[in-house]
Amino acid sequence: MAFSIELETINGQAKLTLIGELDGGTAPLFKEKIEAAAEANATKLVLFMDQLEYMSSAGLRVLVFAKQKMGTGVEIFLVGTQEMVNDTIEQTGLHQSFHMVDSYDFTA
Amino acid sequence: MERIDVHPTHTSNGYQLRCGQPFPFGATIVPGGVNFSIYSSHSTACTLVLFEKRAPQPFVEIPFPESFRIGNVYCMVVFDLDFENLEYGYRMEGPNNFQQGHWFDPSKVLLDPYAKVVSGRDVWGTQPNWDDIYQHRGRLSFDDFDWENDSPLDVPLEDMVIYEMHVRGFTKDPSSGVKENHRGTFAGILAKIPYLQELGINTVELMPVFEFDEFEHSRYHPETGEFLVNYWGYSTVNFFAPKAGYAATGKFGMQIDELKNLVKELHKVGISVILDVVFNHTAEGNERGPTISFRGLDNKTYYMLTPEGYYFNFSGTGNTLNCNNPIVRGMVLDCLRYWTAEFHIDGFRFDLASILGRDPWGYPLANPPLLETLAFDPILARSKLIAEAWDAGGLYQVGSFPSYGRWAEWNGKYRDSVRKFIKGDAGVIGEMAQRLQGSPDLYRGAGRPPSTSINFVTAHDGFTLADLVAYNGKHNYANGENGNDGANDNYSWNCGVEGATDNPDILKLRARQMRNAIAILLVSQGVPMLLMGDEMGKTQGGNNNTYCHDSPLNWLNWHLVEQNQDWFRFVKHCIAFRLAHPVLRNSEHFQNCDYLGVGFPDISWHGVKAWHADWSSDGRVLAFMLCGQHAKGGRVKDNQIYVAMNMHYESLWFELPAPPVGTAWHVFANTGAQPPEDIHAPGQEPPLESQSSLLIGDRSVVILIAK
Numbered sequence: 001m002a003f004s005i006e007l008e009t010i011n012g013q014a015k016l017t018l019i020g021e022l023d024g025g026t027a028p029l030f031k032e033k034i035e036a037a038a039e040a041n042a043t044k045l046v047l048f049m050d051q052l053e054y055m056s057s058a059g060l061r062v063l064v065f066a067k068q069k070m071g072t073g074v075e076i077f078l079v080g081t082q083e084m085v086n087d088t089i090e091q092t093g094l095h096q097s098f099h100m101v102d103s104y105d106f107t108a
Numbered sequence: 109m110e111r112i113d114v115h116p117t118h119t120s121n122g123y124q125l126r127c128g129q130p131f132p133f134g135a136t137i138v139p140g141g142v143n144f145s146i147y148s149s150h151s152t153a154c155t156l157v158l159f160e161k162r163a164p165q166p167f168v169e170i171p172f173p174e175s176f177r178i179g180n181v182y183c184m185v186v187f188d189l190d191f192e193n194l195e196y197g198y199r200m201e202g203p204n205n206f207q208q209g210h211w212f213d214p215s216k217v218l219l220d221p222y223a224k225v226v227s228g229r230d231v232w233g234t235q236p237n238w239d240d241i242y243q244h245r246g247r248l249s250f251d252d253f254d255w256e257n258d259s260p261l262d263v264p265l266e267d268m269v270i271y272e273m274h275v276r277g278f279t280k281d282p283s284s285g286v287k288e289n290h291r292g293t294f295a296g297i298l299a300k301i302p303y304l305q306e307l308g309i310n311t312v313e314l315m316p317v318f319e320f321d322e323f324e325h326s327r328y329h330p331e332t333g334e335f336l337v338n339y340w341g342y343s344t345v346n347f348f349a350p351k352a353g354y355a356a357t358g359k360f361g362m363q364i365d366e367l368k369n370l371v372k373e374l375h376k377v378g379i380s381v382i383l384d385v386v387f388n389h390t391a392e393g394n395e396r397g398p399t400i401s402f403r404g405l406d407n408k409t410y411y412m413l414t415p416e417g418y419y420f421n422f423s424g425t426g427n428t429l430n431c432n433n434p435i436v437r438g439m440v441l442d443c444l445r446y447w448t449a450e451f452h453i454d455g456f457r458f459d460l461a462s463i464l465g466r467d468p469w470g471y472p473l474a475n476p477p478l479l480e481t482l483a484f485d486p487i488l489a490r491s492k493l494i495a496e497a498w499d500a501g502g503l504y505q506v507g508s509f510p511s512y513g514r515w516a517e518w519n520g521k522y523r524d525s526v527r528k529f530i531k532g533d534a535g536v537i538g539e540m541a542q543r544l545q546g547s548p549d550l551y552r553g554a555g556r557p558p559s560t561s562i563n564f565v566t567a568h569d570g571f572t573l574a575d576l577v578a579y580n581g582k583h584n585y586a587n588g589e590n591g592n593d594g595a596n597d598n599y600s601w602n603c604g605v606e607g608a609t610d611n612p613d614i615l616k617l618r619a620r621q622m623r624n625a626i627a628i629l630l631v632s633q634g635v636p637m638l639l640m641g642d643e644m645g646k647t648q649g650g651n652n653n654t655y656c657h658d659s660p661l662n663w664l665n666w667h668l669v670e671q672n673q674d675w676f677r678f679v680k681h682c683i684a685f686r687l688a689h690p691v692l693r694n695s696e697h698f699q700n701c702d703y704l705g706v707g708f709p710d711i712s713w714h715g716v717k718a719w720h721a722d723w724s725s726d727g728r729v730l731a732f733m734l735c736g737q738h739a740k741g742g743r744v745k746d747n748q749i750y751v752a753m754n755m756h757y758e759s760l761w762f763e764l765p766a767p768p769v770g771t772a773w774h775v776f777a778n779t780g781a782q783p784p785e786d787i788h789a790p791g792q793e794p795p796l797e798s799q800s801s802l803l804i805g806d807r808s809v810v811i812l813i814a815k
Contacts, residue, residue, distance in 0.1 A: 093373065094254075
C-alpha cells in the first residue's frame with residue numbers, strides 16, 4: 001500500500017498521520033515532516049499510526065531522529081500502533097523512548 | 109561551506125566514485141555515499157558487487173580503479189546508494205594455486221570480514237535458496253541506537269556469578285511463556301530478565317552470537333531421521349555481525365538494535381554481558397568447505413597452512429585462523445573493540461584460546477602478540493578476558509596461559525577436582541584445598557589473583573548437572589556419530605542406576621550430590637559459572653555433546669522450575685549467600701595465616717577434629733573456616749563462615765571450631781537435610797543447637813555462619 005503522511009498543528013501540538021507502508025523509500029518523507037514539526041516549535045509530537053501497516057528499519061531510524069530533533073523537552077506519542085509495528089518497536093527497545101497510547105486527546 | 113570530499117571524481121557503470129579512505133575497513137556511510145574498504149595482499153584486482161536486498165543478481169559491479177588501491181587495501185566511495193536496501197560483496201582476482209595457498213576465484217562473491225550486518229539467514233531454520241550465488245551478504249549498519257547513558261558495568265571479576273546460556277535454547281520452548289514470535293531470540297531473553305534477577309546471577313555469558321550458519325553440516329540422523337543442525341554456533345561466518353536468526357527483528361535487519369536493547373536492559377538491572385567468541389577457526393572448514401569470505405579474499409593471510417597448502421587443524425573443525433598474523437590480529441582487535449564500544453559488551457570468553465597463542469606454523473609462542481595486545485588495549489581496558497585455556501591440538505594451558513595480568517581462565521581442573529571429590533574418589537583432598545582457595549597452586553606463583561579461576565562443575569560442553577549424577581557414561585546416540593563424539597572423562601557417577609529411575613533412595617542421593625556441587629561451587633574463591641538450566645534440573649538424557657540438536661533436548665523446559673522448586677530455591681539461596689558475603693569473593697589469595705592479628709587465620713583447615721585436617725590420601729573429609737575480618741584483604745568486615753564437606757559414605761561427627769567471641773554458629777545450608785531444612789535464606793539462618801559438634805550425613809556439605 002502506498003505511503004502517505006500529513007502534518008497538522010493543533011493547539012501548538014504537531015499531529016502526524018501515517019498511512020501505508022513506511023520503508024527506505026518513504027522514510028525521507030517522514031523525516032521531512034519531523035523537521036517541519038520541529039521548526040514549528042511544536043510542544044508535543046503525536047504520531048497517529050493506526051493505519052500504518054509496516055515499518056522498516058528506516059522508519060524506526062526516523063523515530064530515533066525525531067527524538068533527537070525535537071529535544072528531550074518534547075514528549076512524543078505513538079497512537080494506535082498496529083501489532084506488527086508495535087512488536088518491532090518493542091523488540092528494539094524504542095517503546096521506552098515514546099508514549100505508546102491507544103488514543104490521544106488534543107484538548108487535554 | 110560544503111565539504112569537497114563529497115564530490116565524485118570518477119564514474120563507472122553509471123555510478124559516481126572517488127578514491128576512498130582505507131580506514132576503517134568495511135562499509136561506512138560517509139557524506140553522499142558509502143566508503144568501501146577491503147584488505148587483500150595477494151590479489152591482483154578487486155570488484156565491488158552491489159545487490160538490491162535479496163535480489164538474485166547484482167544490479168552493478170564496479171571494479172576498483174588501480175589508483176584506488178593503497179598498499180594492500182582497496183578503497184572507494186560510491187555515491188548515491190540506497191543504503192537501506194543495499195547488499196554488497198566482492199570479487200577477487202589473483203592466483204589460484206593450492207600449494208602456494210592461493211584460492212582466488214572471481215566467479216565467487218565474497219563476504220566482507222568487516223560487514224556489520226549479514227543477511228541470508230535472517231530467520232532461524234528457514235531454508236535458504238541453495239542456488240543463490242551469494243548466501244551470506246554484507247549490509248550496512250547505522251550507529252544511531254539510543255543508549256541513554258549506558259556504559260559497560262565494570263563489575264570486579266571476583267564479584268561475578270556467571271550464567272552460561274544459549275540464546276535460542278533459553279526461551280525457544282513454549283513452556284517459556286514468551287510471546288511466540290519472541291521465542292528463542294534476544295527479545296525472549298529480554299522478557300525473562302525478571303527470572304535472571306530472581307535467580308540472582310549478575311552476569312550472563314552468551315554462547316556464540318556472531319553470525320553463523322545453522323545449516324552448516326546439517327544432515328538427517330541416519331536412523332532416527334532427525335534433522336541435525338549447527339545449534340551451538342561455534343563456527344563463525346562473520347565476526348562483526350550479530351546472528352540475525354537470534355533476533356525477532358532479524359527479518360527487518362534490526363538485529364543490532366535488538367541485541368543492544370537487551371544489553372542495555374540487562375545493564376539496567378546490574379547484569380553484565382559476556383560473549384563467547386570463536387576466533388580459532390571459521391565456518392569455511394577444510395579443503396572441502398564453502399568459500400564464504402576469508403578463503404577467497406586472502407587465504408594465506410587468514411589461515412594456517414601446511415607447506416603443501418592444506419589447512420592446519422588445531423581447532424578440530426577443519427581450519428585454524430592465523431591469529432598471530434598481524435592482519436588477523438588487527439581484525440580480532442577491531443572486532444573486540446567494536447563489540448565493546450558499540451554494543452557495550454562487558455567481556456569475552458575465548459573458545460579454544462590456546463590457538464590464539466600459536467605462531468603461523470602452529471608452535472606455541474612464549475609471548476603471543478595477540479594476547480598481549482588484547483591485554484593492554486585501551487578500549488578493552490575494563491573488559492573481562494577469559495580464556496578456554498586449551499585447544500584441540502593438544503595445547504593445555506590451564507595455569508600457564510599467558511595472562512599479562514589480565515587474562516582469566518576457564519578452570520578445567522576445578523571442574524575435574526570437584527567432580528572427583530563429590531563422587532567420593534580418594535586422593536583429591538589436597539587438590540580440593542587448592543580449588544576452594546581459587547587454585548593458588550596454578551595462579552599465585554605468577555601473581556595472578558583468585559579471580560583468574562573461572563570455576564565451574566558443568567558447562568555447555570559436557571553433562572548437565574542433573575546428568576552428572578545420573579550417568580556413568582555419555583549417551584550420544586542422538587548425535588549420529590556412533591557415540592564417538594563428546595568427552596570420555598566425565599568423572600560422573602550415576603548413584604546406582606544408569607539414567608532415569610523412580611527409586612526414591614537413588615533420587616535422594618542424586619539431589620544431594622547436586623546440592624553438594626552447587627554449594628561447593630558457590631563457596632569457592634574465584635568466579636563461579638553456572639550452566640543454564642542446571643538451576644532447574646535440566647537433563648539431556650546423558651548426552652554430553654548436544655551441539656547439533658535444535659529440539660527440546662536443548663531447549664529449556666520451564667516447567668522444571670515448578671517441578672523442582674526446592675532445588676531452584678537451593679541454587680538461588682547459594683548465589684545470594686555468596687553475594688552477601690565478601691569473604692567468599694576475595695581479590696587476593698589467602699595467606700593461611702592471621703596477618704591482621706585478629707585471632708583467626710584468613711582461612712583455616714579442619715577435619716572431623718577442629719583445627720586438624722586429614723590430608724591423608726584416602727581422606728574424603730575436608731572442612732575450612734573463613735575469617736570475616738580478613739574479607740577482601742581486611743578492607744571490609746564479614747561474618748565467620750565454616751564449611752564442612754563429608755564425602756564419605758558414612759555420617760560423621762564433626763567437632764566445630766569455636767566461633768568468634770560473642771557469636772554463635774547458625775546453619776545456612778545442610779545438603780544432607782531434606783527441604784526446606786536443606787537451606788535458609790541468607791540473613792535467616794537458624795542457630796545451631798550444639799555449638800561444639802555436629803553430625804554430618806554421608807555425602808553432605810554443611811555451611812555455617814557465625815553471627
